[in-house]
Amino acid sequence: MPPPPYALRMFLVCLGLCALAATAGAQQSDVTALRDRMDAASYRVMLALVDSARAAGLPTAPLISKAQEGLLKRAAPGAIVAASQGLLTRLRVAREALGLAALPAELEAGASALRAGAVARNLVDLRANRAGQGVTVPLVVFADLLARGVPKDTAARALQAMAAANATDAAFNALRLSIERDISGGMLPATAAGMRYRAMLGRQP
């Protein structure tokens, strides 16, 4: 097969360069939004963190979002940088636990669960018990239960049992709502969680 004509090759090269420039411009615009609102030193650290995440194949949007959240809440630059560094570390751990094929939403939910007190083993077990299905919603529920005071082991046991029973995302969310109602009604978080997940799985408390 003869090589494509010179004009076609030039066109393809120009097309690639334009697409590359457009992509780089979009990414740069996110980061420049931080530059305009941060001091130079903090901005340089944020740039390094974003580059690190990109090089590791991790989502960069959560890092930028974390910094923007800190700016909105008028956090100190040091606190913003520290929070972003911690998030990057948790994203790495979540990726190792959930696998290379994990979706960005799963990684973010996993990082959030880790921040709330879960350990990598919890993520690994949840992934194994929910093979072929997403773990974003279970991890969101996990982080929520931990934030509401449900002990880690109790929450993990409840969610693993639900996942092993092929519970749907809606069932996970229904579990969260029922536990939340019980806690609001004065029940201890551990009691509410244990009772509700057994009830949902048809077991006796």
Place this chain on the structure above:
Amino acid sequence: MTLPSDSDAPLDATLNATLRDAVSQLRAPVPTSNAARDAVKAAVRADAVANAPSRTAVDTVVTSIAGRSSHWLVTPRTLRISPLTLMAAALALVLGVAALSAKLRAPISLATNTAMPNVRLVNAAMPGEQVMRFTLSAPTAQRVSLVGDFNNWDAAAHALQQQDGTWTVVIPVAPGRHVYGFVVDGSRWIPDPAAPQSDDGDFGSANSVVYVGG
């Protein structure tokens, strides 16, 4: 016409003159009548029709055009285009694709459920993206804004409208897990009381979480 004999002299000059005369006569038009010419033309036409394949004149024209087109398409040729024109063409193509992508954001369908009931799914704006209604009951508030990773935590991006003490805003949200909250009266941070919490604790206040399925 007479041919020269051996006794005629000079032989060459006579032969040349004779040949010129013969050529001249052969080149002269043959005198024929109009009727004879018409008869010859009619005979030629009849013979052509009798021996031609069963094709119409249109068939012939189309085949001819198709043949020329295919020949034009497959024949290698040299294009003379300046690099600037090429770059402009590539840029136009990229912009065209971007414009087409934006056009595809037109509403296409309705949906009725969501993985998280704290915010209500209104409809689907594009494949995967969903239009969500966020509400907060705050009867004494003067203004409420929705902030989250979907609007770069910009308090000016999405102001809620109040009716009977309930503040509401409807926005499109891309698929994925999103954290958000409400800013009341410009300074007070309130997570969505009906949504799951993401108590990162990084900046002193919890966020709410919504998961939009793809």
